[in-house]
Amino acid sequence: MRSVIVVHPEFDRTWPFGIERLLQLVKQDGPVELIRLDAFAQSIVGDVVDQPETVDRLFSLNAEITTSCLEKFTSLKEAVIECTFQRALPKPEIIEALNRLNIRWYTQPTEGFWSQSVSEFALGLTICGLRRIPQLHHDIIQSQKPWDYDVPGGIGAPGGRGFQFGDDTRFTNGTVEGKRVRIVGAGNIASRYASFVHMLGADVAAWDPFATEPSFHRAGARKEWHLDRLIKEAEIFVPMLPLTTETNGIITSEHINALPKGTLVVLATRAEICDMNALRKRVLEDELCLAADVFDIEPLPLSDPLLGRPNVIHTPHNAGRTKDANYRFIEKLYEQFLPLANKERS
Incomplete structure (x- = not known):
């Protein structure tokens, strides 16, 4: 089982603790490779992963990916192609390629995170x-x-200032x-x-x-x-x-x-x-x-x-962005993956 995570800093800008949690989860199933892209490099997923034909699970998080990239991942069974926060779904041509290549793909199913x-x-x-x-x-x-808590004259009155x-x-x-x-x-x-x-x-x-x-x-x-x-x-x-x-x-x-x-x-x-x-x-x-x-x-x-x-x-509009919410965002993505035992039998 070979799992690869490719992440662009744009993902960390939105979910700064997400990769931390993703590594914790994926490592439970075996080794995982983390590839961090340079913020200003014009890198695409297919060019930064060595031997893409051996990858079983791919996490492409705000990283640029093309249909040509996906063609290289001939053993790929499951993938998360996460785009920006505002547009979670992959581009239509990527969805078409994932379906054509019989790759199970997942996106964020909820805002419950x-x-x-x-x-x-x-x-x-x-x-x-x-x-x-x-x-x-x-x-x-x-x-x-x-x-x-003193009141004027030291005499309490109904509905007025009171002790504590x-x-x-x-x-x-x-x-x-x-x-x-x-x-x-x-x-x-x-x-x-x-x-x-x-x-x-x-x-x-x-x-x-x-x-x-x-x-x-x-x-x-x-x-x-x-x-x-x-x-x-x-x-x-x-x-x-x-x-x-x-x-x-x-x-x-x-x-x-x-x-x-x-x-x-x-x-x-x-x-x-x-x-x-x-x-x-x-x-x-x-x-x-x-x-x-x-x-x-x-x-x-x-x-x-x-x-x-x-x-x-x-x-200042920060009610939702806890470390726990970062973790839940990742967990909601990851829990969709097939259990490891099922993968080994397939």
């Missing part, structure tokens, strides 16, 4: 939004004032438990997030016209049939659909304006599914709290009025 990372990050944003953790962290670096109380009662605050969490989406990311907040004791409902019925059961979320009703009930509102032509702007200004005052809005997938002008307006008027990893303008200008506000949590 970063679902856990994004959904956990969204849970973190939610808790930070409820408890103002980033703001308090920042404040105690600059001053000891946040440590002072630092939440902002203008917005949804406190625990996830007992909150009405309303999610737009029930897919890979949204269903995981829903299961997390459900486990913590939230009242969870989701609306997703694109998801199948089992998605809602798996998430522990009640299926809501009407988006308008979902929005009007929200204490924590979480739009979590992928961005497509169908979902772009699916949360309209009317929906944003219907959110109850004080609602915490969590954005962790794509901002453009919402009318961001309407959302910005209500956040800047202190009517909504925002915890966001994604924005309508990226990177946010340092002059952007959303930055530094007491009712905004902001991170």
Whole structure:
């Protein structure tokens, strides 16, 4: 069994820990050769692999490959021809050649590789939004004032400043438990997030016209049939659909304006599914709290009025890119390969 990995630095730019995991997996089946291409060389796969006719498994990751290259791999049984992140499928002529040469080929079958990372990050944003953790962290670096819980005259009053109380009662605050969490989406990311907040004791409902019925059961979320009703009930509102032509702007200004005052809005997938002008307006008027990893303008200008506000949590669009997500990306590719025992019998 001869396995060869040919990787271009463009792949490492997107998945910097991917090759590390791929080597771990392939080595379990035997020796593997790793060929790293120069970023500026005009190298093609067929020219950099010695004795290509002896290769059984090929991983071509953002490397240039032609039909002439494939013709040289006369013993090749399985291959991954991974292109750019935006275009995972090989070129049509490469697909035709792979099929004609009877080579099993695999591409990324899912976006589930970063679902856990994004959904956990969204849970973190939610808790930070409820408890103002980033703001308090920042404040105690600059001053000891946040440590002072005294009230004027030293006499407590209902609903006022209290010992060790630092939440902002203008917005949804406190625990996830007992909150009405309303999610737009029930897919890979949204269903995981829903299961997390459900486990913590939230009242969870989701609306997703694109998801199948089992998605809602798996998430522990009640299926809501009407988006308008979902929005009007929200204490924590979480739009979590992928961005497509169908979902772009699916949360309209009317929906944003219907959110109850004080609602915490969590954005962790794509901002453009919402009318961001309407959302910005209500956040800047202190009517909504925002915890966001994604924005309508990226990177946010340092002059952007959303930055530094007491009712905004902001991170730089990095929810999905953990080392674990890198590993899962590779694992989802590699698990499609035939078990070694089957290869030896074939």
